[in-house]
Amino acid sequence: NAGVTQTPKFRILKIGQSMTLQCTQDMNHNYMYWYRQDPGMGLKLIYYSVGAGITDKGEVPNGYNVSRSTTEDFPLRLELAAPSQTSVYFCASSYRPGQGPTNEKLFFGSGTQLSVL
C-alpha cells in the first residue's frame, strides 16, 4: 500500500519560475495538508483541505496555491519562486469523521526538497 506519495523528491528552481508539487493518497482520507520544514525548524502548515473542493489557508500560505478536485490529489502550486521558499515540503493526510476529535493520526509523505536559486 502506497500511503501518501509525493513527487518530485528533489527540485531546483530559478527565481521567478513556477512549479507544482504533486501529492496523492490512496487511503480515502478526507483531510489533506501541506507543510514546509525549514532547516532546524519544525513544520509549518501552508494549506489544508477538509475534502474535495474545500481548501483553506494555514499559517504560511503566501506564495502558494492549492486545489482539491478529487479526494486523492492535493497539488501545491508555487508561483514566482523566491529563495525564501527553499525548504522541504511535506504532504500529509488523515481521516476524521464528521464531528470527531482532532487527535487522529497524520500520515506523511517522504517530502520534496526544493531549492530556489
Add this chain to the structure above:
Amino acid sequence: AQTVTQSQPEMSVQEAETVTLSCTYDTSESDYYLFWYKQPPSRQMILVIRQEAYKQQNATENRFSVNFQKAAKSFSLKISDSQLGDAAMYFCAYRSPILFGNEKLTFGTGTRLTIIP
C-alpha cells in the same frame, strides 16, 4: 498562540539504554492533544505516540512512553531499550481541539537522537 519548546537540540544514548527527550508547551486551552513524531533519515514523519490532555494516564506504545505533566505543561518522551533504528529527529507537536479554523499542528524545533552501538 501556542508554542512548543524542545530545549535539547541533540541527545545521544547507548544502545539498550533509556533516554528521555524533553518538551514543554505554552497554551491557554484546557483541552488539547500532544504528539511525538519521529523523522528518520528517509525524511518521512512517523507518529510515535499521542496523548489527550484530559486523560491523566500517560500514553504508552511498546518501548515508548510519555510523562505528561499538565500543570507544568511538560510532555517528555521516554525511549526504553534504545535500538539503532530509533536514531532520528524527534518532534513534539501540539494540537488544539477546535475542529475548524485551527487545523495546524504546532511543532517544536526537534531533538536529534543518536544511538551509540
